[in-house]
Amino acid sequence: MSDEKAAEVIASEHEHEDHKTPGTMVLVLILLASFAIYYFANWKALADVWHVR
Amino acid sequence: MRAPALEGDLPVPEEKPGFLKGNHAGAVRTCDTTGLPVCLEAQKFIQLNAVMAVVALLIGGVVALLLGLTRWPSVHLLPSEWYYRLLTAHGFNMLIFWMIFMEIGILYFAGTTLLNSRLGSKALAWLSFGLMVTGAVTVEAMVFAGKADVLLTSYVPIKAHPAFYLGIILFAVGALVGVINFFLTIYIAKRDKTYAGSVPLVVFGAIAAAIIAVVTLLHGALVMIPTFTWSMGWTEMPDPAWYRLVWWGLGHSSQQINVAAMVSCWYLLGTLTVGAKPLNQAVCRGAFVLYILFINLASAHHLLVDPGVGAGWKIWNTSYAMYLAVLASMIHGFTVPASVEHALRKKGFNKGLFGWLFAAPWKNPGFSAFFLSLVIFGFLGGITGVTLGTQQINIIAHNTLRIPGHFHATVAGGATLCFMGLAYYVVPLIFRKEYPLKALARLQPYLFAAGIVTMAISMSFAGSYGVPRRHWDLEFTGSQFAVGFDSAAHFMMGIVGVGATLAFTGLIIFVLLTVWAVFFGKSNAGKPMESW
Numbered sequence: 001m002s003d004e005k006a007a008e009v010i011a012s013e014h015e016h017e018d019h020k021t022p023g024t025m026v027l028v029l030i031l032l033a034s035f036a037i038y039y040f041a042n043w044k045a046l047a048d049v050w051h052v053r
Numbered sequence: 054m055r056a057p058a059l060e061g062d063l064p065v066p067e068e069k070p071g072f073l074k075g076n077h078a079g080a081v082r083t084c085d086t087t088g089l090p091v092c093l094e095a096q097k098f099i100q101l102n103a104v105m106a107v108v109a110l111l112i113g114g115v116v117a118l119l120l121g122l123t124r125w126p127s128v129h130l131l132p133s134e135w136y137y138r139l140l141t142a143h144g145f146n147m148l149i150f151w152m153i154f155m156e157i158g159i160l161y162f163a164g165t166t167l168l169n170s171r172l173g174s175k176a177l178a179w180l181s182f183g184l185m186v187t188g189a190v191t192v193e194a195m196v197f198a199g200k201a202d203v204l205l206t207s208y209v210p211i212k213a214h215p216a217f218y219l220g221i222i223l224f225a226v227g228a229l230v231g232v233i234n235f236f237l238t239i240y241i242a243k244r245d246k247t248y249a250g251s252v253p254l255v256v257f258g259a260i261a262a263a264i265i266a267v268v269t270l271l272h273g274a275l276v277m278i279p280t281f282t283w284s285m286g287w288t289e290m291p292d293p294a295w296y297r298l299v300w301w302g303l304g305h306s307s308q309q310i311n312v313a314a315m316v317s318c319w320y321l322l323g324t325l326t327v328g329a330k331p332l333n334q335a336v337c338r339g340a341f342v343l344y345i346l347f348i349n350l351a352s353a354h355h356l357l358v359d360p361g362v363g364a365g366w367k368i369w370n371t372s373y374a375m376y377l378a379v380l381a382s383m384i385h386g387f388t389v390p391a392s393v394e395h396a397l398r399k400k401g402f403n404k405g406l407f408g409w410l411f412a413a414p415w416k417n418p419g420f421s422a423f424f425l426s427l428v429i430f431g432f433l434g435g436i437t438g439v440t441l442g443t444q445q446i447n448i449i450a451h452n453t454l455r456i457p458g459h460f461h462a463t464v465a466g467g468a469t470l471c472f473m474g475l476a477y478y479v480v481p482l483i484f485r486k487e488y489p490l491k492a493l494a495r496l497q498p499y500l501f502a503a504g505i506v507t508m509a510i511s512m513s514f515a516g517s518y519g520v521p522r523r524h525w526d527l528e529f530t531g532s533q534f535a536v537g538f539d540s541a542a543h544f545m546m547g548i549v550g551v552g553a554t555l556a557f558t559g560l561i562i563f564v565l566l567t568v569w570a571v572f573f574g575k576s577n578a579g580k581p582m583e584s585w
Contacts (some may be wrong), residue, residue: 002386004328005086005087005088006086006087006088006089006324006328007084007087007088007089008088008329009324009328009329010089010253010255010324011169012330013252013254013324013330013331013334014250014334015330017330017332017395019332019391021332021390021391021398022406023126023240023385023394023406023407023409023410024390024394026388026393026406026407027390028383028387030346031386031431031435031436032430032481034432034436035435035436035439035440038437038440039263039434039436039439039440039443040441041447042446042449043451044171044445045517046129046446046449048446049449050448050449050544
C-alpha cells in the first residue's frame with residue numbers, strides 16, 4: 001500500500017506539508033457528539049436516582 | 054535560525070533530519086521491506102520479549118474465556134475459589150505481563166532501529182529479561198497454586214504468599230532495568246550522532262511511555278516492598294488507605310504506559326501501512342508531554358468513593374488534571390486518523406469526505422487492527438472513561454460492571470488490538486517469517502474487535518442495572534437477603550459470555566497464527582515481506 005519505504009517516510013517526517021483532512025474532522029465531530037449525548041445521559045441518570053430538593 | 058551568510062562565506066551544508074552513520078560495529082542489517090537499520094542484538098531481545106508477551110496473552114486469554122463463561126448466568130462454569138483465582142491470573146497476564154513484555158520490545162525497537170543505534174547494554178537486556186521472566190513465573194506459580202487469591206489489586210489486609218509479592222517486585226525491577234537500557238541507548242545514539250535533528254515522533258512517544266514507566270515502577274517498589282516485608286512477618290501491615298493510594302500509582306499508571314506505547318504504535322503503524330507522517334510535530338509532541346505531566350493523576354479516579362481521601366483532592370485530580378490527559382488523547386485521536394487521511398489523499402484517494410477511508414488497506418491486519426483499535430479506544434473507552442471519571446457520576450457506576458466495560462474497551466480493544474496489529478509487522482520484519490493462512494489473519498482483527506465491543510457494551514449495560522464487578526455469583530446465593538437483578542441484566546450477562554467467546558476466538562487465532570509463523574513460517578530473509 002505504501003510506495004515509499006518507511007525509512008524514507010520517517011527521515012522526512014519533519015518536513016512541513018499543507019494538509020486538508022475534512023473526513024477526519026467529521027469523524028471527530030461525531031465523537032464529540034457521542035460524548036455529549038453519553039455524558040448528558042449519565043447526568044440525567046444520576047439526577048433520577050439522587051434527587052436534590 | 055542561522056544568520057544570513059556574508060559575502061565570501063563558504064556555504065554551510067544543511068543537516069537534514071534523518072539517519073547518519075550508525076554505531077553498530079557490523080552487527081546490523083537493513084530491513085528489506087522498510088529500509089530501516091535493524092540492530093541484531095536488539096532484534097534478539099525484541100524477539101524474546103515478544104515471545105513471552107504472546108505466552109502471557111495465551112494464558113490470560115484462556116483464563117478470560119473461563120471467566121466469561123462463569124459470569125454467564127446460565128453456564129456459571131467455575132466454582133467460586135477458581136473464579137477469583139483465575140481473575141487474579143487474568144489481571145496479571147493481560148494488564149501486566151502481555152503489555153510490559155511487548156512494551157520493552159517496543160522500547161528496544163524504537164531506541165535502536167528508529168535511531169540507527171546499537172543497544173545500550175546487552176548485559177542489562179539479559180538482566181531485565183531474566184528478572185521479568187523469573188518474576189512472571191513466580192507470580193503465575195503462586196496464583197495457580199492458590200496461594201494468592203487476592204486479585205490484581207491485592208489490597209491489604211488480604212495477604213498472599215510472600216513469593217507472590219517478591220515475583221511482582223522482580224518483574225517490576227526487570228522492567229525498570231529494561232527502561233534504563235532504553236534511556237542508555239538514546240544517550241549512546243545522541244553521543245555517537247547516529248541521527249540528525251529531533252528524534253522521530255514514535256521514539257518521542259516511546260520516551261514518554263518510558264518516563265511514565267519509571268514513575269509507575271517507583272510506585273510499585275514503594276508499595277510492594279513493605280507489603281512483602283509484612284507478608285514475611287518482618288514489619289507491621291501497611292496502612293490500607295495508604296496502600297490503596299500508592300497502589301493505584303502502580304495499577305493505573307501501568308495502563309498509562311500502555312496508552313503512550315499504543316499511541317506511538319498508532320503513528321508507527323500509520324507509517325508502515327499507508328506511509329502516513331505526523332501532521333504537526335509540535336502538537337503531537339505536546340500531547341505526549343501532557344501525558345507525562347497529567348496522566349498519572351488520573352489514577353485518582355479509582356479512589357472516588359474512598360473515604361481515605363478528601364473531596365478537594367478527588368475533584369482536583371479527576372475534574373481538572375485528568376482532563377489535560379484527556380486533551381492529549383483527543384489531540385492524538387485527531388492527528389492519527391488525519392495523518393492517514395492526508396497520506397491516502399496524497400495517493401489520489403480524494404473522492405468525497407470518506408473516499409480515503411474506504412480505499413484504506415482494510416485487508417491488511419496491521420492496518421485494520423490499528424484503525425479499529427483507534428476507534429474502539431476513542432469511542433468506547435474514551436467516552437466512557439471521561440464520564441465514569443467524573444466524581445459525581447462515578448457514584449452510580451463505581452464497582453459495577455460498567456468499569457470493566459470501560460477498561461476492556463481501552464486495554465483490550467485499544468492497546469491489545471493495536472499490539473496485535475504491530476505483531477503482523479514484527480513477525481515478518483524482525484523474525485523474518487511469513488504468516489500462514491493470510492485470509493484467516495485478515496479476519497482476525499475483526500473477530501477480536503467484534504468480541505470486545507460486544508462484551509464491553511453489554512458489560513456497561515449490565516453495570517447500569519447494578520451488576521457488580523469482580524463477583525462470582527449474580528444471584529448472591531446463600532446471602533442473608535435476596536438480591537434480585539432485572540431480567541435485562543441476566544440477558545446482558547449472557548451477551549457478555551457471547552462477546553467473551555467471540556473475542557477469545559479472535560485471540561486464539563492470533564496466537565496460533567503467530568506461533569506457527571515464528572516457529573514454522575516461511576522465511577523471507579533477503580527479500581521484502583509478502584503483501585497482505
